[in-house]
Amino acid sequence: MDMPVPNAALLARKAHIVGRLQEGLAPGAVISEPAETRVYECDALTAYKCPPLAVVLPETTEQVAAVLRICHEENVPVVPRGAGTSLAGGALPTEDCVILGVARMTDVLETDYANRTIRVQAGRTNLSVTGAVEEEDFFYAPDPSSQLACAIAGNIAMNSGGAHCLKYGVTTNNLLGVTMVLMDGTVVELGGAHLDSDGYDLLGLVCGSEGQLGVVTEATLRILRKPEGARPVLMGFDDSETAGRCVSDIIKAGVLPVAIEFMDRLCIRATEDFAGAGYPDCEALLIVEVEGSAAEIDEQLGKILEIARRHDPVELRESGSAEESARIWLGRKSAFGAMGQINDYMCLDGTIPVSELPMVLRRIGELAEQFGLQVGNVFHAGDGNMHPLILFDANKSGDLELCEQLGAEILKLCVEAGGCLTGEHGVGVEKRDLMGHQFAPEDLEIQMAVKDVFDPKWLLNPAKVFPLASSASRRERSL
Amino acid sequence: MLTPSNEREMAELVQDASGPLSLNGGGTRPIGSPVAGRALSTAALSGISLYDPGALTLVAGAGTPMAEIEAAVASEGQRLAFEPMDHRVLLGTEGVPTIGGAVAVNASGPRRVQAGACRDSLLGVRFIDGTGTLVKNGGRVMKNVTGYDLVKLMTGSYGTLGVLTEVSLKVLPAPEATASLSVAGLGIERAVEAMSAALGSPYEVTGAAHRPGGPDTAAVTTLRIEGFEASVTYRAERLKALLAPFAAVSVERDQEAVARDWQAIRDVAALADGEAAVWRISVRPSDAPMVVERLPEAEILMDWGGGLIWARLAEEVDLRAALSDLSGHATLMRASSERRARGDVFEPQAAPVAAIAEGLRARFDPRGILNPGRMG
Numbered sequence: 001m002d003m004p005v006p007n008a009a010l011l012a013r014k015a016h017i018v019g020r021l022q023e024g025l026a027p028g029a030v031i032s033e034p035a036e037t038r039v040y041e042c043d044a045l046t047a048y049k050c051p052p053l054a055v056v057l058p059e060t061t062e063q064v065a066a067v068l069r070i071c072h073e074e075n076v077p078v079v080p081r082g083a084g085t086s087l088a089g090g091a092l093p094t095e096d097c098v099i100l101g102v103a104r105m106t107d108v109l110e111t112d113y114a115n116r117t118i119r120v121q122a123g124r125t126n127l128s129v130t131g132a133v134e135e136e137d138f139f140y141a142p143d144p145s146s147q148l149a150c151a152i153a154g155n156i157a158m159n160s161g162g163a164h165c166l167k168y169g170v171t172t173n174n175l176l177g178v179t180m181v182l183m184d185g186t187v188v189e190l191g192g193a194h195l196d197s198d199g200y201d202l203l204g205l206v207c208g209s210e211g212q213l214g215v216v217t218e219a220t221l222r223i224l225r226k227p228e229g230a231r232p233v234l235m236g237f238d239d240s241e242t243a244g245r246c247v248s249d250i251i252k253a254g255v256l257p258v259a260i261e262f263m264d265r266l267c268i269r270a271t272e273d274f275a276g277a278g279y280p281d282c283e284a285l286l287i288v289e290v291e292g293s294a295a296e297i298d299e300q301l302g303k304i305l306e307i308a309r310r311h312d313p314v315e316l317r318e319s320g321s322a323e324e325s326a327r328i329w330l331g332r333k334s335a336f337g338a339m340g341q342i343n344d345y346m347c348l349d350g351t352i353p354v355s356e357l358p359m360v361l362r363r364i365g366e367l368a369e370q371f372g373l374q375v376g377n378v379f380h381a382g383d384g385n386m387h388p389l390i391l392f393d394a395n396k397s398g399d400l401e402l403c404e405q406l407g408a409e410i411l412k413l414c415v416e417a418g419g420c421l422t423g424e425h426g427v428g429v430e431k432r433d434l435m436g437h438q439f440a441p442e443d444l445e446i447q448m449a450v451k452d453v454f455d456p457k458w459l460l461n462p463a464k465v466f467p468l469a470s471s472a473s474r475r476e477r478s479l
Numbered sequence: 480m481l482t483p484s485n486e487r488e489m490a491e492l493v494q495d496a497s498g499p500l501s502l503n504g505g506g507t508r509p510i511g512s513p514v515a516g517r518a519l520s521t522a523a524l525s526g527i528s529l530y531d532p533g534a535l536t537l538v539a540g541a542g543t544p545m546a547e548i549e550a551a552v553a554s555e556g557q558r559l560a561f562e563p564m565d566h567r568v569l570l571g572t573e574g575v576p577t578i579g580g581a582v583a584v585n586a587s588g589p590r591r592v593q594a595g596a597c598r599d600s601l602l603g604v605r606f607i608d609g610t611g612t613l614v615k616n617g618g619r620v621m622k623n624v625t626g627y628d629l630v631k632l633m634t635g636s637y638g639t640l641g642v643l644t645e646v647s648l649k650v651l652p653a654p655e656a657t658a659s660l661s662v663a664g665l666g667i668e669r670a671v672e673a674m675s676a677a678l679g680s681p682y683e684v685t686g687a688a689h690r691p692g693g694p695d696t697a698a699v700t701t702l703r704i705e706g707f708e709a710s711v712t713y714r715a716e717r718l719k720a721l722l723a724p725f726a727a728v729s730v731e732r733d734q735e736a737v738a739r740d741w742q743a744i745r746d747v748a749a750l751a752d753g754e755a756a757v758w759r760i761s762v763r764p765s766d767a768p769m770v771v772e773r774l775p776e777a778e779i780l781m782d783w784g785g786g787l788i789w790a791r792l793a794e795e796v797d798l799r800a801a802l803s804d805l806s807g808h809a810t811l812m813r814a815s816s817e818r819r820a821r822g823d824v825f826e827p828q829a830a831p832v833a834a835i836a837e838g839l840r841a842r843f844d845p846r847g848i849l850n851p852g853r854m855g
Contacts, residue, residue: 193763198808198826204631248533254652296710351620354534383621423622447627453838
């Protein structure tokens, strides 16, 4: 993975740039000592690291605008940062950039139960949005697994999903409005507490644009009343193709579970060693969860179990209590930690049409064998968002590169199957150079033309999303 | 009328066009300022190329008739969740509504409050930009954050950024049972409160509409629930109890009657008569009573729990002045072509937002030949 050569002229002007930033912000809001900027040298994609020129931590939209205005005048690239939990390197700095962190912008600005909305500063964590409304039995639906730590700003940048998207959608389906600052310091309001857009759907365009179009400082989010209850059922199958067909049949039968999660044998064994959830030893396991009142849950699970039985499961485990439900989820929720115990791993994020699951799983197995690496599969089966985990040894020379090559092959496979490179993590730097496998040059050109409109100098998070070679001439505009 | 028979011909026509083009699907949704230009139709880009019920996805040419899509998904017990409006009823148009037209205007019906708008069901697009270049974006999977989301940008862009040639949609299971709950005689404020209480309940209300009373008619507030039989029965009982403090609740369980009532709400049939202007106003629901109060002469239909207000009133009334301090937006959906030709059909935008829109238009359609002026 390459990053652009840092601009030596900017590095030479560091003291001047830092001085200007300090003028506009409170003491302590600008970090420039190398010992302190190191904290910001990477996000959750820890394979790549680079300390930034400086870090700013503003507290208001006006301060964000002031920072961006200065950086725009000085031609300094800006990398926006939420909580730094990106698995794709979305917040990876370059040596000549300013990191604009929104971690100090965490206020709830308005809760409005009658209109079912909440307005927050964008640095607020995902889970604490629900935390702010749960005393009234409301919740914010998108639930990425990093929800304890990740910020709404990052959720918007990556259009984050989670386990419950099948029913509730992803961030873009739950985002009603934003206050956003453009690279030149202009503040724009998109959307609001009302529905849909006046004119072009710029809100939809901004969501998932990986911090390349503007810096979101405030967001209006849709909140929902909590369902009366939820209950999972666990199913084990002898082969993953049968599990895949079962998923398809459940969906075709008209039941819309809130989540359908899949784990293969490698993951099942790892989580058993780690968490001891009592999962059956089988090739493929599904956890299907439905919501509603007790009677509604019974009705839906009745239909789901009837379908599952037609596929000769090796195990069907219903839950009779909150404790049993928690045990069913225990292994799934500890899957990533359990895999991490075995070895280092790289987590992929391709999405495929659900009907292609059996073929794709088989091909991943063949590719893993060919590369001599182990791949575990744990993912959201209902929406086809796969998370193959490739195990490798970071201390073994060449293993990371081999793992990256296998990862690229698996993602290409997802595209060939009719899917895409990333379902919820984003492109960042990780999948940047694979974009040509999913998009023709014209498809990428018009996306880059969109960035030209919002950020003509290409200063916002410039080295992400697009293959470096294709964005080179644009990124050189500010040099 | 130019009617290219495939994507390549469409690209060539756009590339070779020497002047403005006026884009048509089925011609049933003439919303916005009239466009002077050579008529270009997507009608021949028709047909469902992929329907995968087990993956809840469908791919079709932009010119595919809505009826064909609705019949195909119904045969598998599924449906389009966003409940697209048939604009022929309100606009008095004739022709065959197409999926591309529904996408171009982001047509979304009563279920928008629960299942999202057309833009939320749209997974992928293929379109020809103003230079004649074919562009694809999104795909046919439900979770996709690969690159910028031009799918959302194209939805509701009224053919001013590109000619849609193919769309890919998420479909959902159709319910086994439905019910409508009606409350009579509520004033606007109480009606919005009742709808908010229902939409803020755990009972998954998929429609919440209100028609104020007239000299001879009583006001009616209607809620819809959908799902499995036993579940609908259960939720109807719970909602009845929840709404008891407002007024007596009657429950309609006949499937056809429920479908007919909600189709009429979807198509704004109550305001279809006559020639008067019809506005579509999106606000936060709690502002709805104020909107209605400021438009004393208007005939009103409220949907989305009060968040969507349809108002029929004389063309001369300056609606924007009356609502200028409220956040939200208003679109003049029906008016004489003279009135629409004067512009101001869509909500005026703040200068920096308008500049972005203008910048996008200049890049997607540098010659300004795709539906020029349609969005004002």
